[in-house]
């Protein structure tokens with residue numbers, strides 16, 4: 070079992086933007102790491118407190134991950150945080166080593182991990 074991290078910002082607190090950016094992020098995480106939904110143990114989503122118009126997990130279910138256990142939570146309101154930010158952690162069965170995993174930071178979330186964003 071390994072985990073891959075991802076984060077993205079959302080333009081506005083509305084369902085359409087939350088779904089579009091969550092779908093973009095989850096698809097990139099799965100594609101870059103060759104993740105099949107059958108191999109996923111669970112996916113955890115967090116939203117910053119300024120995003121409450123939709124559940125990011127619902128976007129992943131709508132995308133087709135109907136049998137994957139999805140869980141949503143709220144990120145703490147840190148003064149150092151990035152606004153309107155969704156984070157995703159996918160836990161899946163893989164033989165990849167820790168160093169082979171490609172973490173994904175999109176849009177305004179790239180500032181969170183300048184060391185690895187765009188790798």
Ligand SMILES: C=C(O[C@@H]1C=C(C(=O)O)C=C[C@H]1O)C(=O)O
Pocket residue numbers: 076144156181182
């Ligand atoms: C700085 C971030 O946000 C917070 C800090 C994290 C960390 O230090 O690993 C992870 C998630 C968030 O609670 C981030 O997502 O990179």
